[in-house]
Amino acid sequence: MRKSFKHILLAGLTIASTAMAMNAQTLTQDWKVTEGLPKAGNARWGIGFDGKVYTNDKSVPQIIAINAEGKTTVATSAAGTAITVDGAGNFIVNDGFPNAASSTTFKILPAGTTEMIDLTVTLPEGVTAGRLDFLGRAVGNVMSETGGAFYITPANSGKIAKIFVAKGVQVAEKSKAIAAGIACASDGHVQPADNNPETDNIFVRPARAQAFFDGLTKVGTANLTAGGDAVTLDGTLFTFEPCGTNYVDGFQVVNRTTNEVVATHENEFSKSAAAPNQNAISVEKVDEYTAAIYQYVPGQIAAKYTFSIPKPLPALEARNAYAYDIKVEPAAENYTVSYRLNAPAESVKVQMFVDGEMTKEYEGTTVATYGDYEMTTLKNLNSVEVPGADVPKDALVQFKVAVTSATVAEPTVNTKKYSFYHPSSVDVDNNTDSPNFGRILVAEAMAAKPTGYHSSGENNGLYAFDPTMNPIKNAEGKYAFKGGQTFQTTFPNGKTSYDPRKVRIAADGRIFLSGQNSNGIALWQVDPTDLNAAFKPVIKGTANPDTYEITNEAGEFIAAPNVSMDLQGSGYGLKLLMLSTNASGTGFSYSGYRTDEYLLGKASTWDSAPSKAIDALTGQYTITHTNSTAIYDNDGGIWYANSRSKATEAEPTLVHINAEGVEDYKVDSNDKGGFYGGGGIRFNADFTLLAIGTSDKTLTVFEVSKDDNGAPVLTEKYKFATTIGRNLNDIAWDCANNLYIVSNSGELLKTVALPRENGEVVVAAPSKYDINISSDEYPASVYIIGSNNVWNPEDGVKLTKGENGVYTGTLTGPCNFGITTVLNADWDVVNANRYGFEVDNTAVTLNTAMPLVKAAGAIRVAEEGEFELTVDLKNMTVLVAGEAPVVYPEKLYLLGSVEPNAWDPADETHVANQISEGIYQIDNVSILAADENDYGYFAFTSTPGTWVDVNAHRYGPAEKDTELADKTMSAIGLNGDTSYKIKSGAYSITVDLGLNTIYAVRLGDNVNDAAVEAAKVVAGIGEIRIIGEANAVSIFNAAGQAVAVNSKDAQFFVASGIYVVVVDGKATKVLVK
Known part of the structure; x- marks a missing residue:
């Protein structure tokens, strides 16, 4: 009971x-x-040991053991009432009751016997003999050489006694007197705090009166x-x-x-x-x-x-910790931010960001244990309550969880591991928007033995683990996810097929699984929300029964059995890299291997030729379809790792191909490191570290830099034994720099925690939990995207929200931009929330409100400059306001009745150079007669080339063939196909695009007759300009104050008024408006 x-x-x-x-x-x-218990007066004390209660009946005398089944007699005993037992099961009973001898005469019942032996005690100095009724527990082993001890409280003694006994005999020199709080009584006792007879860690109750x-x-x-x-x-x-x-x-x-x-x-x-x-x-x-x-x-x-x-509860295994399964949910007027931890953490901060800036931090909890002692469930859910009053309106509010855990001094291989017969690949979902963030996937490419493996009985397929490295079961309660596929184990030529081959998770969370088979399927897409769902073929066609190559109906090569696969980008920008083999490749032929790139984007199927052949990794280097890996770097290049016991020119173990497709790094001898490590190679999430399987069953982590020629330089940061054998088939990283490694040599999946300078890892809550509360019926936030000429769906500039649906901001032209109420990694999400022009890329008319529609059409600003932007979602208009700054061409080119190339639109012989901002001058140009009236014709352009180019940037009069008289100011502008006519001769011509004027000075009948014309003073609005060459210019205002003295400048900005301008000693009075 x-x-x-x-x-x-x-x-x-x-x-x-x-x-x-x-x-x-x-x-x-x-x-x-x-x-059935003994009478109270005969058996006055008891002691417990090993599931039973023991008492001594002094009337018999005998020791009695009592348990749930009743009582039994243990042995004939002594005539006292005090009984105890030491840590080894030796019982001690006093004799001489009720006299003082009861504190000096004892008997021992050695453990496992029925015959008691006498123990005579000499009390330590300071302890007085007296009646002793009770004993606390004894410690140690009184029958051993090392000994044990018990404590007694003789009546009326001022001190208690420690009695040390070894081999059944008191050891006087180790026995001692110990002070008590009050005088001892026969009903006192002492209880030890541990089982160590050498210490006196005891609890003393000298008498029951205390x-x-x-x-x-x-x-x-x-x-x-x-x-x-x-x-x-x-x-x-x-x-x-x-x-x-x-x-x-x-x-x-x-x-x-x-x-x-x-x-x-x-x-x-x-x-x-x-x-x-x-x-x-x-x-x-x-x-x-x-x-x-x-x-x-x-x-x-x-x-x-x-x-x-x-x-x-058992703690989760220590590794670099981070938060996953982050949720933000309303709770009454507040918000609950919940998260799970993949490992024990020292501290957690929930961070609130408002429009990209962290504004508050909240202390989080650090629960990270299993939910039961058998370690089959998890107890790692934590939560923080965020006051609703802290969350502002009309702002984008996002939450992140910052987890700090202890850093390791060196790479640490974790204890938890799983056995696979041929684990060909591993990857981690590092997309924080994914509901499966942190999930680990492993591809098993061969049938395991019937027992002893995580994959035993289930064999080839995809296996999943949660971020704590606990396995995830399929709908049938097993471990393998097969997606309705029958994976091939052997090619028709008898060679082993490693199918499925590589699992990779795209940055947007999509899962791809490559096939190494002759069934015509090179790539599947796996539903990340339901691993039980059927795997959908992406690259599929007709497999040639002899070569195993996959072709489409037109006979065009699509792909071949996969050896290695990698992904880069996301959404519409997703690229796929495939290293493939054919039948000859499985027979150790270089020519049987090729590498291709596919611009997959969001396509769910691919049935045409690859987008690009990677020639540098085709027909060379790869000799076996087991362990070779090609991965993207972050600069448009490719790394290639080849598992060979000896690096050679023909079979290097490590190669880099740059973005131009040129090989710029190669390990072709073991003197360069060898890198024989199974072909595993992988960058971490931010491409700052590169992990490579290396010689002697090790893994080396490198920092990658570039030399002066742009070629990669590898600098060793960490090197450690993998403990999983030689063939390191694949490597994956999570967001906290934990490594996941698989090997068919050790037949294991293991994890490794890497050292970090900072133990903090910050993970954002999925964007679906962003909070954007509007203060009215209009969107809380409106952004412009693309204005920086980088169309990134997650990168936008927030406009300032006003009243009645009006949002304002600034932008710099020329540019194309879009308007959206949502920023998201997925363009489809952004485009569904965009406003723009009905016709894509329509140009705005400055300072004019133009109609908006709910569409993704881009808005173009053709002019240069800073502009004020107003988006009015109530009236559905957009206004770009401001004046485009004047941008003057660098040079003007004169074309017309000139030598040597009359009216040649591409001629650049006659150049008017800019002598001051917007002022151009050409000297000693000879305009030839082109008609019977001795007139020549000319115009200027800023863009020689074709007539289309010239006329689009042509400066001339408003009316064709307007006459330009000597020393007479005339108007000029961008007027298309018009020209000036002027009497033939040699001229100095000055064009002022700021004032839109042209001024010609005839120097003679031809260039040889030209004489220097004095410079001319021109007054404009807020400025004075000097046209022609001047050695010294001085300007004085009406009060006689000098504005400029002996200047060689050609343009002076002044206030309105009357000025005297002295040019090379000649004075002219002008009026500036």
């Missing part, structure tokens, strides 16, 4: 401690015996009944004390950290069998969380109880 005893739940007796949760301790009665152990405080209803014990569990001291009605069986358990009663056995008897009577309690520690409690109340009860405190 088991009986649970109640806890104290009264408000005044809160059951709690710093180490344990409220009401977590339990006290349960395992059994009790109340009938209701508690020395040094402690009386709490609860502790009474004057003799008895009590103590034990430390998980760092907390608990005392077990008689309580309630005197001389019966009630006792309490006290947490001595808090001095609170945490459990009570209420007395079952209301009247004592003798007065005074004892409540002999002894404790036997089972483990750090459990103790066996033995009770003997003479004449009334012998019982055993179990006292337990919460046993901590």
